[in-house]
Amino acid sequence: QQQVKQSPQSLIVQKGGISIINCAYENTAFDYFPWYQQFPGKGPALLIAIRPDVSEKKEGRFTISFNKSAKQFSLHIMDSQPGDSATYFCAAQNGRAVWNDMRFGAGTRLTVKP
Amino acid sequence: DTGVSQDPRHKITKRGQNVTFRCDPISEHNRLYWYRQTLGQGPEFLTYFQNEAQLEKSRLLSDRFSAERPKGSFSTLEIQRTEQGDSAMYLCASSPSSDRRKNSPLHFGNGTRLTVT
Numbered sequence: 001q002q003q004v005k006q007s008p009q010s011l012i013v014q015k016g017g018i019s020i021i022n023c024a025y026e027n028t029a030f031d032y033f034p035w036y037q038q039f040p041g042k043g044p045a046l047l048i049a050i051r052p053d054v055s056e057k058k059e060g061r062f063t064i065s066f067n068k069s070a071k072q073f074s075l076h077i078m079d080s081q082p083g084d085s086a087t088y089f090c091a092a093q094n095g096r097a098v099w100n101d102m103r104f105g106a107g108t109r110l111t112v113k114p
Numbered sequence: 115d116t117g118v119s120q121d122p123r124h125k126i127t128k129r130g131q132n133v134t135f136r137c138d139p140i141s142e143h144n145r146l147y148w149y150r151q152t153l154g155q156g157p158e159f160l161t162y163f164q165n166e167a168q169l170e171k172s173r174l175l176s177d178r179f180s181a182e183r184p185k186g187s188f189s190t191l192e193i194q195r196t197e198q199g200d201s202a203m204y205l206c207a208s209s210p211s212s213d214r215r216k217n218s219p220l221h222f223g224n225g226t227r228l229t230v231t
Contacts, residue, residue: 006156032217043118043205043222044157051217089156095217099170100145100209102220104156 006105023090030092118223139208
């Protein structure tokens with residue numbers, strides 16, 4: 001069963017535009033929400049992460065917005081660049097689980113057109 | 115930081131053959147994970163090691179799959195009697211933690227792409 005639902009499946013944005021990817025979760029035990037970026041032929045790489053005690057976290061052009069009551073979080077990429085073209089995965093982790101249970105969304109394939 | 119290393123990068127095998135993949139985690143990381151990723155999907159958890167102990171296994175890990183982490187260093191994932199449905203990217207990840215209640219991000223390798231013909 002998919003514990004983290006991600007949308008859209010694919011996204012095309014013009015250079016300089018804003019890319020927005022949304023995720024939703026059900027398990028309230030999740031307490032850490034990272035985003036990963038994956039290029040073809042590579043493993044996922046951590047991009048930015050947030051904990052549920054804050055509603056927003058910004059690192060450069062990347063911002064996570066978190067809505068605990070709605071159990072939703074989103075990634076905003078400002079001033080999107082062609083080099084941002086990649087697949088993005090949201091994830092949710094239960095730090096209290098023995099194995100730090102981390103579940104991933106199905107991914108969003110972002111294409112930034114020059 | 116040399117990162118998580120996986121070998122081989124690609125493996126093509128015939129149905130029914132056995133295959134083994136290797137993962138070398140970041141040296142100071144005591145947690146090691148195996149995930150499977152199919153086309154158009156996110157990584158799916160397979161199994162978890164804390165040091166040399168295998169503490170968690172997913173229902174996705176059938177009896178044909180076995181993983182080891184001798185001495186808490188590198189890990190191997192073996193698939194016996196491969197099936198076409200085993201074709202996927204097998205990802206290894208590691209993370210540091212001495213406190214099981216502390217969140218820590220996973221650091222992934224570049225994966226082993228398995229094709230079963």
